[in-house]
Amino acid sequence: MTLTLTTYHAWDQELWDQIRPIYTEAFVHGAKPEKILKAMLDRGIAFLHAGWDEGELVAMAVTGLSGPAEAQNLIIDYMAIRHDRRGRGEGKVFFGLLRDWAIEQHHIHAIIIEAEAEDTAENRERIVFWEKCGFIATDYVHHYIWIPETYRALVLPIAPGLVIHDDGQSLFRQITSFHEKSFLKSKA
Template structure:
């Protein structure tokens, strides 16, 4: 499969990736098109895909945070028919390699729902299998009812960007990313 990482929403891959994004996340759980388009215009964001011929088999949207040294994976999606086949892990492996070798980043960061449900526990195990570590801190958002926790994967041992691995510190990076994404500027 072909891995791509683009810092713009092109007319070839984005419509295919967008279709997968919309199928994978309910309307209330995804960013509207205007926000995503704005993110790519005003901040360093990336569309990552794994494609086979003309089919996008996995996609992710990410952006830089933490002084430009951390890649926050905002969304990742795999078609239902391909889940459980390792496609999501292949995409994460490609993103991590690209982030480390091409972008020279120090780490990857995500946020996960922290409510103890079977679905959330499955998602957390997926990230842990892919080298992510979960933090203890639960971050309450005012605009969504459930709390979230940060998970991280350190790519560079030279720069300890995590400090003490504090979830509270990591949520400053996550919050900064979301504030920029939703800002009117």
Template sequence: MEYQTIDYWDEQIWNQAAPIYRQGFDPDNSKPTTIIRRSIERKLCQLHIASNQSDIIAMALTGKLEGINGLLIDYMAVREDSRGQGIGKMFLDYIIGWSRSALQSTGAVIEIESEDNATNLQRLHFWQQYGFTLTSYVHTYIWVPEKYQALYLIWQPDSQIPQDGEILFEHISLFHNRAYAKK
């Protein structure tokens, strides 16, 4: 497995990663390509890919949460035909290792849909198996109907990452606001 982190827009790589992104996330509730491109060009986020030979089999979009020195895993998906083989865990190992060295982050945060259904429960199980802790606060965005909860993973004892979901969503929302800002 080969891993790569890309902090510049590469149309060819995105065109290979985008089908995995679309498989993993509802297109009505995920970021459009124009927002992703603008976020990468502004250095707000990075695209991570995992490939087996020349085929991309996993992708993730991450960004730094300002003020708390944490990594936001905005999206992470493994290609449908490659799921259940431990690729997600290995890919997450890579992303966290990258975050620790490149960003000197002290932990990571992710938000997941909180609706009680099989897909969301599988996602929650994946993150909790990895060591993430689910917060109890349920957040509602004004622009999407789903409700979300935050999970966090702290790997450095002096981390500034809050363990309160409501406070975490303040930081997550700031990240999203910067991503959607026109300037």
């Protein structure tokens, strides 16, 4: 396995047509519609990442930045490995490539992700995966008004001495702000 990362700052429909099967299979619930993802890239608030293994697409992610310019954090909105490639360590490798890109290109202070909080085997597996990548799960469980699932924030501190001074609510303010920007109509 020689996984490589390519990051796209603009929408590429041909690329999306390749990524879409991974995205739709992994995110049956809670997936943003294609037109929203496209608008996010068009407005410059998100990045589309593709993971390649010798020219074969095996992973995808949608990320964005949050916080003030001097202390930006990376929000991982979506990250998935192609179903037939899971369980082989490629998720951790792909995440490492995303982390390194964000540190090098944006000098981030932390990486934030939300994971479903309901106590199911599948959700526990996701949280264990992120913890193996170095993330710390917070205690706060967030209830969005527009979806029934509850979520827990996880954070990977990058900057030395970065401390979360609450139970994760401040992380959800950043996540929520990112989601709100995602759904704003672009100004013509």
